[in-house]
Amino acid sequence: MSDKAIGTYVRPEFEVDTLKEATNVDVERQLSLVERISNINAVRKMSILLGLVILWQGYTMIAQPEPLLFPSFVSSAEVLWETIVSGEMFQKVWVSLYVLLLGYAAGLAMAALFLVLAVSTRIGSDFLSTMTAMFQPLPAISLLPLAMLWFGLGIPSLVFVTIHSVLWAVALSTHVGFMGVSETLRMVGRNYGLRNIPYILKILVPAAFPAILIGLKIGWAFAWRTLIGAELVFGAAAGKGGLGWMIFEKGDNLDTPYVFAALFMVILVGLIVENVIFRNIELNTISKWGMQR
Amino acid sequence: MADVKAISLYIRPEFENPAVEKAVVGDIERRLSVWERVSNMDPVRKFTVLVVLVVAWELYTRLGSINELMFPTFSKTFAALIDALVNAGLLINIWNSLSLLVTGYVIGISIAAVLVVLGVWTRFGSDLLTTLTAMLNPLPAIALLPLAMIWFGLGNQAVIFTLLHSIIWPVALNTHAGFQSVSETMRMVGRNYGLKGLPYICKILIPAAFPSILTGLRIGWAFAWRTLIAAELVFGGQVMDTSGQLGAEGGSAGGLGWIIFQNQMENQTPYVFAGLFTVIIVGIVIENGLFRNVEDRTIRKWGMQQS
Amino acid sequence: MPSEVMTTGAADATSAASKPNAPILDVEGVTIQYKTKEHLITATYRVDFQVFEADRFVILGPSGCGKSTLLKAVAGYLHPVEGEMRLNGTSVTEPGPDRVMVFQEFDQLLPWKTVKENITFALLNGGRCASKNEANDIAMEYIQKVKLDRFEDTYPHMLSGGMKQRVAIARGMAMEPAILLMDEPFAALDALTRRQMQEELLALWEDTKFTVLFVTHSIEEAVIVGSRILIMSPHPGQVKAELNAHDHSHATIGEDGFAELQSKIHNMIFADRVLEDEVVNHG
Numbered sequence: 001m002s003d004k005a006i007g008t009y010v011r012p013e014f015e016v017d018t019l020k021e022a023t024n025v026d027v028e029r030q031l032s033l034v035e036r037i038s039n040i041n042a043v044r045k046m047s048i049l050l051g052l053v054i055l056w057q058g059y060t061m062i063a064q065p066e067p068l069l070f071p072s073f074v075s076s077a078e079v080l081w082e083t084i085v086s087g088e089m090f091q092k093v094w095v096s097l098y099v100l101l102l103g104y105a106a107g108l109a110m111a112a113l114f115l116v117l118a119v120s121t122r123i124g125s126d127f128l129s130t131m132t133a134m135f136q137p138l139p140a141i142s143l144l145p146l147a148m149l150w151f152g153l154g155i156p157s158l159v160f161v162t163i164h165s166v167l168w169a170v171a172l173s174t175h176v177g178f179m180g181v182s183e184t185l186r187m188v189g190r191n192y193g194l195r196n197i198p199y200i201l202k203i204l205v206p207a208a209f210p211a212i213l214i215g216l217k218i219g220w221a222f223a224w225r226t227l228i229g230a231e232l233v234f235g236a237a238a239g240k241g242g243l244g245w246m247i248f249e250k251g252d253n254l255d256t257p258y259v260f261a262a263l264f265m266v267i268l269v270g271l272i273v274e275n276v277i278f279r280n281i282e283l284n285t286i287s288k289w290g291m292q293r
Numbered sequence: 294m295a296d297v298k299a300i301s302l303y304i305r306p307e308f309e310n311p312a313v314e315k316a317v318v319g320d321i322e323r324r325l326s327v328w329e330r331v332s333n334m335d336p337v338r339k340f341t342v343l344v345v346l347v348v349a350w351e352l353y354t355r356l357g358s359i360n361e362l363m364f365p366t367f368s369k370t371f372a373a374l375i376d377a378l379v380n381a382g383l384l385i386n387i388w389n390s391l392s393l394l395v396t397g398y399v400i401g402i403s404i405a406a407v408l409v410v411l412g413v414w415t416r417f418g419s420d421l422l423t424t425l426t427a428m429l430n431p432l433p434a435i436a437l438l439p440l441a442m443i444w445f446g447l448g449n450q451a452v453i454f455t456l457l458h459s460i461i462w463p464v465a466l467n468t469h470a471g472f473q474s475v476s477e478t479m480r481m482v483g484r485n486y487g488l489k490g491l492p493y494i495c496k497i498l499i500p501a502a503f504p505s506i507l508t509g510l511r512i513g514w515a516f517a518w519r520t521l522i523a524a525e526l527v528f529g530g531q532v533m534d535t536s537g538q539l540g541a542e543g544g545s546a547g548g549l550g551w552i553i554f555q556n557q558m559e560n561q562t563p564y565v566f567a568g569l570f571t572v573i574i575v576g577i578v579i580e581n582g583l584f585r586n587v588e589d590r591t592i593r594k595w596g597m598q599q600s
Numbered sequence: 601m602p603s604e605v606m607t608t609g610a611a612d613a614t615s616a617a618s619k620p621n622a623p624i625l626d627v628e629g630v631t632i633q634y635k636t637k638e639h640l641i642t643a644t645y646r647v648d649f650q651v652f653e654a655d656r657f658v659i660l661g662p663s664g665c666g667k668s669t670l671l672k673a674v675a676g677y678l679h680p681v682e683g684e685m686r687l688n689g690t691s692v693t694e695p696g697p698d699r700v701m702v703f704q705e706f707d708q709l710l711p712w713k714t715v716k717e718n719i720t721f722a723l724l725n726g727g728r729c730a731s732k733n734e735a736n737d738i739a740m741e742y743i744q745k746v747k748l749d750r751f752e753d754t755y756p757h758m759l760s761g762g763m764k765q766r767v768a769i770a771r772g773m774a775m776e777p778a779i780l781l782m783d784e785p786f787a788a789l790d791a792l793t794r795r796q797m798q799e800e801l802l803a804l805w806e807d808t809k810f811t812v813l814f815v816t817h818s819i820e821e822a823v824i825v826g827s828r829i830l831i832m833s834p835h836p837g838q839v840k841a842e843l844n845a846h847d848h849s850h851a852t853i854g855e856d857g858f859a860e861l862q863s864k865i866h867n868m869i870f871a872d873r874v875l876e877d878e879v880v881n882h883g
Contacts, residue, residue: 044416045420045427048421049428052424068443069443069444070444122338123342126335126338126339126342130339130342130343130346133339133577133581134573134577135573136580137518137572137576137577137579138572138573139518139519139522139523139576140519141522141523141526141550142522142526142550142568142569143569144526145553145554145556145557145565146557146562146565146566146569148557149362149363149557149562182705182707184703184705184707184708185707187672187695187701187703188701188703188708188710190676190677190694190695191675191695191696191697191699191700191701192721192722192725192726193695193696193697193726193727194725198725202721203710206710206712207710207711207712218512221431221516222515222519224431225433225434225435225516225519225520225523226519226523228435229435229519229520229523229526229527230523232436232438232439232523232527233523233526243436244435244436247436247440248439248527250439251439251440251443252439254443262436263432263437263440266432266433266436267428267429267431267432269431270430270431270433271428274431275427285712288755289711289712289755289757290711290755290757291711291712291757300654300809302654302655302827302846303652303653303654303655304844304846305652305828305844307841307842307843307844308842309868310838310839310841323639323640324638325635325638325639325640329635330637333637
């Protein structure tokens with residue numbers, strides 16, 4: 001290489017005085033209408049949903065499966081409409097949501113209590129991490145038999161398992177989030193003279209909000225699943241209740257269109273909570289603050 | 294205010310310390326005492342917390358004259374656990390649960406993989422995947438169990454069907470989201486090397502999106518484990534309702550959820566606690582043993598963990 | 601701005617003659633130790649220095665000399681094992697809004713607050729203001745001082761590194777602390793921005809003559825920014841010298857005195873043969 005003696009080719013400098021106007025090309029052009037429409041996400045997804053519905057209805061009309069086993073889309077939609085109009089559906093939804101809200105709120109309150117202890121002392125922190133390590137892997141639903149033993153068949157048992165499903169998920173995620181708050185932010189907070197609860201509320205909570213939100217979402221997902229599961233078990237044992245129980249009861253009686261209608265409703269509640277409530281919280285907090293990971 | 298007070302600098306003579314004191318300091322760096330170091334070890338402190346909890350439990354149940362049926366002592370529970378392991382075939386119950394779970398997990402991941410590959414290749418596939426996951430991910434898998442019982446009857450097939458549902462959507466959702474957030478730079482690097490199609494997915498997209506894939510696998514496992522236990526409990530109730538004959542359905546002796554349900558029905562509370570312990574231990578082994586290990590060997594080693 | 605800065609040295613020399621009554625910050629025989637998981641480490645050993653009103657007091661030293669540790673102790677985050685630090689006569693025991701700190705890290709702004717809210721939050725929680733309106737007015741005044749008007753409703757993640765540091769400085773000054781603590785505030789900036797920020801800091805100082813304790817590992821920055829430079833030896837940190845630098849600023853960079861002082865400091869630090877990359881012509 002070295003003996004090839006490559007030299008630098010020194011060439012004259014130059015400057016351009018006037019730049020040429022761009023001709024013959026559109027510097028900027030709108031896409032065609034079809035291109036623009038097919039770039040709209042909602043439009044594409046709606047058409048996919050429509051396609052799936054047509055597929056379902058078409059299948060039941062052509063293959064004629066036993067309606068008890070697999071009802072058509074139309075008959076499921078009819079039942080859904082009827083139950084909504086008669087108010088039966090909303091009553092069931094409300095029964096489930098009521099228990100869920102009770103459990104969720106109580107779970108959050110207990111998680112907050114544990115977290116305050118964990119933030120203020122090292123023993124509290126060790127206690128919380130041991131408890132979460134132990135109870136987080138335990139499916140809340142498996143405590144249902146015990147809850148039935150302690151509280152009998154009824155709302156207290158359902159609330160108990162719902163609390164259990166929310167508490168550890170939220171506590172774990174928030175605790176990890178707190179521990180991940182940067183030393184700089186902590187020092188800034190203490191620099192203003194913030195201590196104890198104001199320090200937690202004004203510095204740690206917002207700084208750990210991405211992790212807290214994840215905890216809240218996982219907690220909700222577990223709670224919703226646990227509650228539906230618990231209502232199914234209750235349905236088997238005795239009692240009456242919300243959506244889960246409705247699914248179980250109608251399934252037992254082979255009222256399959258009702259099962260589908262109830263499943264719709266479960267999906268709807270889930271979609272509203274996840275895509276409306278949580279999505280909005282996210283948009284107004286961590287997205288706005290640029291804290292997404 | 295600055296103008297009024299006329300603040301000015303106070304200029305003072307310079308000085309130097311000719312000889313900085315050397316070595317008079319004593320310990321510049323010293324190892325902490327054994328006690329301090331031991332109490333700095335996480336496992337030691339956590340184990341202590343556990344021991345304290347166990348002692349508190351034992352004392353509470355002994356001294357508080359608690360009804361044995363409602364809340365057995367720790368020692369009774371522990372004896373029940375040993376007895377169940379040795380005599381009552383608890384290991385078979387564990388195996389029954391885990392084999393169902395693993396079957397469902399493997400099939401579920403394969404289906405999710407197919408869906409995600411479709412989603413990577415075509416825009417239609419991507420739209421289909423996002424629509425399906427958006428719709429079905431919020432649906433608790435256990436809610437499908439009654440439907441599965443109508444279609445497949447009371448048995449393993451119905452359980453696997455619900456398990457599949459609990460695994461496919463979180464895994465597909467997280468993997469797809471992970472793929473989409475792989476940076477443009479990383480994609481261009483991969484294409485720079487001439488990678489296309491499956492090699493491109495396996496060698497660039499999967500490792501780059503591994504943090505969210507692992508998250509998906511974890512959530513999938515957590516949902517599946519919960520669904521399985523719930524399904525076994527529902528089965529228990531169903532069997533009680535219809536035949537009154539325990540253990541008649543669901544294979545040989547049923548899984549862990551079943552054992553918990555059965556013992557509760559027979560008022561064997563120490564055995565219920567023992568069953569719960571087993572569920573916790575299985576959960577810890579899989580989460581801390583398996584997933585933690587995978588995480589240590591991959592994203593932690595690569596410095597890619599998200600939090 | 602540079603034109604104002606140019607006169608700094610001369611003006612100070614003439615107007616400053618008499619000794620002020622008492623130092624703002626009096627650090628006396630301070631030894632600081634901290635613990636890692638396995639070890640106990642002595643960061644500084646019996647450090648003395650005094651900061652007077654309107655000082656731009658710079659602590660300079662190679663990494664490992666405990667200068668940041670010392671600053672954190674002054675801020676109240678760490679407690680010395682011997683010696684005492686007195687702020688206006690009262691002993692420092694814990695963090696407080698009378699010593700506001702500007703950090704090197706860009707994440708020192710609360711990401712969930714806008715630029716203005718970051719300052720008003722400090723004012724309201726630090727006890728400097730009781731009413732929101734008052735805090736708003738003060739915040740806007742200082743935002744204008746660091747030339748960030750138009751950005752007052754922006755969230756920190758939209759700002760560049762230099763702008764974030766400006767907000768942090770505005771926040772620190774708005775609190776009107778007895779002493780402003782700066783922990784290598786410009787170290788994470790690119791060279792051009794760093795120079796601009798140094799100029800702006802000096803201009804702000806001309807304006808309000810605040811007292812600042814500034815930590816850096818760049819000799820050049822110390823000479824430009826500082827009116828008095830404390831030089832520390834490494835491991836554990838001890839006072840090696842205290843020099844005057846009030847005659848120097850960006851305007852005198854080319855002059856002999858500047859280079860002379862720079863090489864004097866350089867020799868002092870390297871007398872210990874501690875070759876620390878950072879000290880070699882950083883900045």
